[in-house]
Amino acid sequence: MNPYTQLTRAFKQAPWRAQTQAIAAAAVFFVVLAAVGGLYLATATRAATAGRDVQQLEVEKADLLLEIDQLQADVASARSVSRMEARARELGFVPAKNDQVEYIVVAGYPQPPPTPAATAAPVPNYDETLTSWLAGRLESVTGPAR
Amino acid sequence: MTDNVRFRLPWIVAMLTVGVGLIVFRLFSIQFSPNVPYFNDEFRQITERRKEFEPPRGRIYDRRGELLATNDTLYEVNASPVFVTNPEAAAEVLAEKLNRSRKELAALLTGKDSYILIQRPVPATIGGELIALQNGPDRADLNGIALEPIPHREYPGGRLGSQILGFVGYDGRGYYGVEEFYNDVLAGHPVVGVERSVPFDAALNPDPDKGADLELTIDRDIQNLVEETLQSGLQSSGATTGTIVVMDPKTGEILGMASWPTYDPNNFVNEPEANRVNPALSAQFEPGSIFKVLTMAAALESGTVTPQTTYVDSGVVEVGGAVIHNWNGGAWGVQDMTGLLQHSLNVGAATIARMMGPTIFYNYLTAFGVGQVTNVDLASEAAGRLKRPGDPDWYESDLGTNSFGQGVAVTPLQILSAISAVANGGEMMQPHVLLSVNDSGVVHRTEPTVLGRPISAQTARTLTEMLTVSLEREASGALVPGYLIAGKTGTAQIPIPGGYDSKQTIASFVGWGPVDDPRFIVLVKLDRPTTAPWGSVVAAPVFSQLAQRLVVLMQLPPDNVRHALLPTPTPAP
Numbered sequence: 001m002n003p004y005t006q007l008t009r010a011f012k013q014a015p016w017r018a019q020t021q022a023i024a025a026a027a028v029f030f031v032v033l034a035a036v037g038g039l040y041l042a043t044a045t046r047a048a049t050a051g052r053d054v055q056q057l058e059v060e061k062a063d064l065l066l067e068i069d070q071l072q073a074d075v076a077s078a079r080s081v082s083r084m085e086a087r088a089r090e091l092g093f094v095p096a097k098n099d100q101v102e103y104i105v106v107a108g109y110p111q112p113p114p115t116p117a118a119t120a121a122p123v124p125n126y127d128e129t130l131t132s133w134l135a136g137r138l139e140s141v142t143g144p145a146r
Numbered sequence: 147m148t149d150n151v152r153f154r155l156p157w158i159v160a161m162l163t164v165g166v167g168l169i170v171f172r173l174f175s176i177q178f179s180p181n182v183p184y185f186n187d188e189f190r191q192i193t194e195r196r197k198e199f200e201p202p203r204g205r206i207y208d209r210r211g212e213l214l215a216t217n218d219t220l221y222e223v224n225a226s227p228v229f230v231t232n233p234e235a236a237a238e239v240l241a242e243k244l245n246r247s248r249k250e251l252a253a254l255l256t257g258k259d260s261y262i263l264i265q266r267p268v269p270a271t272i273g274g275e276l277i278a279l280q281n282g283p284d285r286a287d288l289n290g291i292a293l294e295p296i297p298h299r300e301y302p303g304g305r306l307g308s309q310i311l312g313f314v315g316y317d318g319r320g321y322y323g324v325e326e327f328y329n330d331v332l333a334g335h336p337v338v339g340v341e342r343s344v345p346f347d348a349a350l351n352p353d354p355d356k357g358a359d360l361e362l363t364i365d366r367d368i369q370n371l372v373e374e375t376l377q378s379g380l381q382s383s384g385a386t387t388g389t390i391v392v393m394d395p396k397t398g399e400i401l402g403m404a405s406w407p408t409y410d411p412n413n414f415v416n417e418p419e420a421n422r423v424n425p426a427l428s429a430q431f432e433p434g435s436i437f438k439v440l441t442m443a444a445a446l447e448s449g450t451v452t453p454q455t456t457y458v459d460s461g462v463v464e465v466g467g468a469v470i471h472n473w474n475g476g477a478w479g480v481q482d483m484t485g486l487l488q489h490s491l492n493v494g495a496a497t498i499a500r501m502m503g504p505t506i507f508y509n510y511l512t513a514f515g516v517g518q519v520t521n522v523d524l525a526s527e528a529a530g531r532l533k534r535p536g537d538p539d540w541y542e543s544d545l546g547t548n549s550f551g552q553g554v555a556v557t558p559l560q561i562l563s564a565i566s567a568v569a570n571g572g573e574m575m576q577p578h579v580l581l582s583v584n585d586s587g588v589v590h591r592t593e594p595t596v597l598g599r600p601i602s603a604q605t606a607r608t609l610t611e612m613l614t615v616s617l618e619r620e621a622s623g624a625l626v627p628g629y630l631i632a633g634k635t636g637t638a639q640i641p642i643p644g645g646y647d648s649k650q651t652i653a654s655f656v657g658w659g660p661v662d663d664p665r666f667i668v669l670v671k672l673d674r675p676t677t678a679p680w681g682s683v684v685a686a687p688v689f690s691q692l693a694q695r696l697v698v699l700m701q702l703p704p705d706n707v708r709h710a711l712l713p714t715p716t717p718a719p
Contacts, residue, residue, distance in 0.1 A: 005220040044346065047346055048346045049345070050345075050348075051344070051345030051346050051347065051348030051349075052345035052348065054345075054348045054350060055345060055348050056350065058351050065179065065202070066218075066219045066295060067218045069202070069216065069218050069219065070218050070219060071269055072205075072213065072216050072218075073216050073217070073218040073300040073302060074214055075213075076212075076213035076302035077299075077300075078304040079213075080302050080303050080304070080306070081210065081303060081306060081366060081367065082303075082304075082306075085370075095698075096698050096706065097694070097698070098627070098628060098694055098697055098698055099627075099628075101698055101703075102705040103701075103707050103708075103711060104711075105711050110588070119366070121299045133456075133458065133479070133480040
């Protein structure tokens with residue numbers, strides 16, 4: 001019998017062997033149970049923390065959206081025509097009149113296609129009086145006056 | 147180990163085992179009992195809340211991107227007196243912030259109610275200050291006081307363009323104008339979701355389909371100019387009410403539209419309800435002589451007359467038994483068609499209407515859209531009224547009176563749209579206020595649509611020239627230095643039961659320019675002017691005043707400058 005076999009047999013026949021096995025098995029069971037429980041607890045805690053973060057972020061998002069809306073309304077109010085006009089007048093500006101505006105052609109600037117200009121007075125001035133009209137009518141009936 | 151311990155230990159172990167066993171048993175019995183649905187319901191009732199997640203309403207911009215309508219928050223301040231720990235301190239803070247009586251508030255806060263409304267709405271600034279106090283070192287003073295945000299529509303321009311925009315009621319719905327017409331687009335689609343208070347079950351709130359932003363054809367600066375000019379026109383003419391509409395005749399885009407009286411949509415509750423309606427498209431009136439533009443267009447297009455056609459104006463004509471006189475009761479002798487327009491002769495208009503006959507005349511008026519809605523994209527448009535042969539209340543005399551705009555009801559926008567066909571080479575464009583819709587970054591643009599082609603380009607050009615000449619010859623107050631303008635004045639009697647008001651009139655002017663490349667068409671309508679009854683005296687100068695500023699805002703150079711700067715057009719072969 002070789003020494004390894006002797007050692008193994010002696011170990012198996014040791015009187016404390018059965019008790020130790022039971023304790024070890026129980027210990028392993030509890031360790032596994034504790035590990036699973038711990039993992040579950042850790043996961044649940046993290047999920048709850050994440051959930052709480054989500055809730056807080058949703059509240060924060062809602063507050064920020066309200067704030068953005070409010071700020072946009074404030075900006076729009078500050079840019080309203082009445083305020084801008086008052087501010088411009090304070091700074092010494094006045095509304096431009098048409099004859100004060102100078103127009104220039106900017107090379108390459110897109111322009112609307114030119115349209116043909118209409119003539120201002122296509123219809124001849126009508127200066128015929130009632131008398132001359134009657135005379136004309138009579139003439140057309142009786143022939144030109146001699 | 148003592149015997150005592152040896153004796154007790156098994157009992158303790160046994161009791162613990164039984165205890166744990168009972169707990170485990172109870173857990174199993176709850177988990178698998180038939181009452182599980184009940185327990186689940188109880189859990190959900192405590193930890194979950196069904197909630198409608200409202201999307202933010204789309205914003206409204208003008209054509210240059212200036213904000214016309216946006217969202218902000220107002221607050222409702224309420225209290226649960228049973229939870230108010232220091233009513234006197236809370237009343238003092240609220241009295242100062244809300245400008246209320248401290249005594250009254252203290253009395254409210256010392257009650258036993260679970261809920262009392264203190265004030266609604268409260269401006270955002272005050273609400274923000276109260277929230278800051280609730281989070282500050284003296285927060286205990288405001289125990290039991292709650293601030294509930296209320297979504298609110300804000301119109302930064304106040305009254306500016308209010309009758310175009312409409313307003314949003316406390317129920318979140320749009321009323322009148324763009325807010326009502328495009329309510330479904332602006333409002334988006336709310337989503338019903340579940341809000342969970344247990345963090346373990348918390349999830350992201352559902353994202354509702356938010357409302358689309360609208361870009362309008364309105365130019366904020368032109369709108370402001372229109373409103374200022376209308377005010378000035380009302381003051382100088384003594385008119386009680388009035389309307390001005392500015393439109394691009396080539397596209398049908400409404401650039402500005404104002405009526406008086408108007409209202410502040412930020413404070414619609416305290417404004418007269420009648421002012422919320424937009425008279426430019428809801429109020430019907432007898433247009434008077436501006437209607438002669440349509441009569442002449444029909445006569446030219448049908449070949450009944452040419453610009454050179456003449457007639458003898460004896461100052462009176464009888465059509466269907468009705469005797470028609472000119473505006474001054476006088477006879478104007480021989481007149482051509484330009485003279486008819488220049489002197490705004492009712493006898494001439496009735497004469498050419500009779501020459502056309504009812505079938506041709508009314509077919510053209512129908513083609514111009516008279517008596518029909520323009521289908522402008524604004525709420526509450528009226529159709530007007532055009533009696534036609536065959537209608538029980540149509541008489542032959544209507545042919546004569548209709549020819550100069552009497553006995554026919556139109557809206558300001560309708561008559562402007564009809565006459566815009568003359569300005570735009572015979573094509574009548576669909577009037578509209580929507581330029582584009584921005585739906586979450588996807589932009590849909592509105593394309594100009596032709597509403598009809600009542601007359602040919604040649605007729606439109608001829609009539610434009612006649613109207614230009616008639617204004618120039620008349621040295622009309624509507625003229626704009628440096629620009630060739632076409633237009634027509636109108637003075638309409640106001641119908642009353644049994645006839646027409648002998649003293650009061652509606653003075654109007656329709657004009658467009660520059661005539662060779664029309665960029666704007668304007669209707670000025672002043673109701674019941676007191677300084678003078680005539681459109682040529684009170685409405686035409688208002689048009690001129692408006693147009694002189696309009697050309698600056700629209701960056702339209704004077705005709706000679708434009709012709710010098712722009713390449714000379716190649717004549718058509």
